[in-house]
Amino acid sequence: MSKLFLVGTGPGAIDWLTPHARNAIGEATDIVGYGLYLEMLAPLVADKQHHTLPLGAEVGRARVALNLAANGNVTALLSSGDIGIYAMATLVFELLNEPEEPGFNSAWLDVEIEVIPGISAMQAASSRVGAMLGHDFCTISLSDLLTPWQTIEQRIHAAGQGDFVVSFYNPVSKKRDWQLNHARDILLTYRPASTPVVLGRQLTRDDEHVRIITLGELDAKDVDMFTLVSVGNRETRCVTTPQQQWAYTPRGYAAKLEGAQ
Amino acid sequence: MSKLFLVGTGPGAIDWLTPHARNAIGEATDIVGYGLYLEMLAPLVADKQHHTLPLGAEVGRARVALNLAANGNVTALLSSGDIGIYAMATLVFELLNEPEEPGFNSAWLDVEIEVIPGISAMQAASSRVGAMLGHDFCTISLSDLLTPWQTIEQRIHAAGQGDFVVSFYNPVSKKRDWQLNHARDILLTYRPASTPVVLGRQLTRDDEHVRIITLGELDAKDVDMFTLVSVGNRETRCVTTPQQQWAYTPRGYAAKLEGAQ
Numbered sequence: 001m002s003k004l005f006l007v008g009t010g011p012g013a014i015d016w017l018t019p020h021a022r023n024a025i026g027e028a029t030d031i032v033g034y035g036l037y038l039e040m041l042a043p044l045v046a047d048k049q050h051h052t053l054p055l056g057a058e059v060g061r062a063r064v065a066l067n068l069a070a071n072g073n074v075t076a077l078l079s080s081g082d083i084g085i086y087a088m089a090t091l092v093f094e095l096l097n098e099p100e101e102p103g104f105n106s107a108w109l110d111v112e113i114e115v116i117p118g119i120s121a122m123q124a125a126s127s128r129v130g131a132m133l134g135h136d137f138c139t140i141s142l143s144d145l146l147t148p149w150q151t152i153e154q155r156i157h158a159a160g161q162g163d164f165v166v167s168f169y170n171p172v173s174k175k176r177d178w179q180l181n182h183a184r185d186i187l188l189t190y191r192p193a194s195t196p197v198v199l200g201r202q203l204t205r206d207d208e209h210v211r212i213i214t215l216g217e218l219d220a221k222d223v224d225m226f227t228l229v230s231v232g233n234r235e236t237r238c239v240t241t242p243q244q245q246w247a248y249t250p251r252g253y254a255a256k257l258e259g260a261q
Numbered sequence: 262m263s264k265l266f267l268v269g270t271g272p273g274a275i276d277w278l279t280p281h282a283r284n285a286i287g288e289a290t291d292i293v294g295y296g297l298y299l300e301m302l303a304p305l306v307a308d309k310q311h312h313t314l315p316l317g318a319e320v321g322r323a324r325v326a327l328n329l330a331a332n333g334n335v336t337a338l339l340s341s342g343d344i345g346i347y348a349m350a351t352l353v354f355e356l357l358n359e360p361e362e363p364g365f366n367s368a369w370l371d372v373e374i375e376v377i378p379g380i381s382a383m384q385a386a387s388s389r390v391g392a393m394l395g396h397d398f399c400t401i402s403l404s405d406l407l408t409p410w411q412t413i414e415q416r417i418h419a420a421g422q423g424d425f426v427v428s429f430y431n432p433v434s435k436k437r438d439w440q441l442n443h444a445r446d447i448l449l450t451y452r453p454a455s456t457p458v459v460l461g462r463q464l465t466r467d468d469e470h471v472r473i474i475t476l477g478e479l480d481a482k483d484v485d486m487f488t489l490v491s492v493g494n495r496e497t498r499c500v501t502t503p504q505q506q507w508a509y510t511p512r513g514y515a516a517k518l519e520g521a522q
Contacts, residue, residue, distance in 0.1 A: 115389070159419070251407050
């Protein structure tokens with residue numbers, strides 16, 4: 001059998017991994033991933049062949065996984081979060097659809113592929129503060145490596161016009177530090193400075209740190225590449241209980257509770 | 262202890278439920294949910310007190326859960342999918358923030374609340390066909406019960422302008438049948454009729470049925486309330502292998518594979 005599992009392993013903690021994903025990893029003899037993520041899954045992958053490539057070598061990792069599977073090894077390609085959201089799954093299908101590219105191997109087409117989703121960072125961040133994603137939302141990657149900044153900017157405007165809750169993936173990196181503040185300034189033309197914002201860093205991991213701030217306070221200097229940023233819409237509210245401060249986005253506009261029955 | 266777990270149970274199949282969620286259900290003595298979902302989780306909830314309310318009685322269900330927890334019962338309020346996405350979690354925080362509403366109970370404020378996300382339908386649908394959500398996307402509920410249609414329409418236009426992949430939740434119901442075709446017509450002014458669309462019905466359940474069609478073919482008569490509809494963006498592509506037809510949204514615009522290294 002020629003089989004490739006594309007597995008999302010969730011934000012980090014091993015009990016956020018579904019049994020569906022765990023079983024796929026269990027079946028595999030060969031694991032392809034980024035070294036750091038594999039360390040967190042050590043108990044599950046100890047007896048497997050590991051094929052680690054550095055962060056950034058995404059295309060290489062997808063090719064290695066396809067080649068292993070095409071050679072008859074049951075293979076699991078892992079990404080943290082949901083492998084279908086800003087992650088490795090789409091790269092595998094891009095490779096399958098590029099027969100003219102150097103390195104294309106027609107045996108890839110016979111590999112049986114199964115994609116297994118995981119909990120994405122925006123879901124973990126939203127759950128830690130309550131229900132930021134309670135109504136219509138969007139996700140925008142601020143990485144302009146593969147998407148022109150003009151396209152990203154247009155998308156932030158669209159998110160503002162549509163009053164979507166916005167989750168920013170890849171908000172900053174070592175080489176990119178100005179995009180997040182630019183995005184904030186665009187959103188401030190559509191929603192008030194008091195709009196709740198969630199910063200979720202290293203979610204579900206030992207050094208998890210989650211904060212609710214306001215859109216006016218959002219600054220790239222407080223955000224790193226391990227942080228998920230979610231900006232509320234015009235209806236997002238905070239409520240403070242003796243336990244903690246919560247943020248939630250109601251299910252509608254000026255909804256009366258009675259009307260929801 | 263006064264504890265309330267808000268638990269997302271995933272799209273249906275029990276092995277898509279994280280251990281994190283399963284442990285919370287295990288701790289609870291009292292389970293509040295919609296009857297049909299509880300049946301699917303029967304092995305996990307057999308020895309618990311069940312408090313089932315019909316579909317539609319969402320506010321009542323949130324109140325029952327808060328009251329049970331305030332009375333000292335460790336309680337789990339369940340929603341299928343992700344309880345934070347178009348589901349019960351936000352209602353609980355709306356109730357906590359409405360002290361003037363009839364039925365408000367100040368003991369609710371002392372309840373320790375933990376929100377536990379689950380895999381949402383859009384993630385399941387995307388994974389079944391490959392990687393529809395591989396780049397920026399949004400979700401829009403087509404229910405105009407709590408959101409005016411004008412607001413929803415504006416949001417569909419924004420999704421078109423921003424070229425987001427769009428997942429429609431609540432695409433139709435017994436009483437609502439025209440909104441989906443209207444939404445399709447709006448999106449057709451921004452993207453071609455050949456744009457791939459995924460219809461995912463009863464995902465992960467015995468009668469699961471997933472199809473890839475085109476935006477031009479999308480028709481509300483082929484969709485019911487158990488169906489998730491995801492519409493690709495202008496870059497979403499299909500690739501057919503001997504195994505099946507796949508749909509994926511590349512990570513960028515006119516991205517060269519080499520550039521991704």
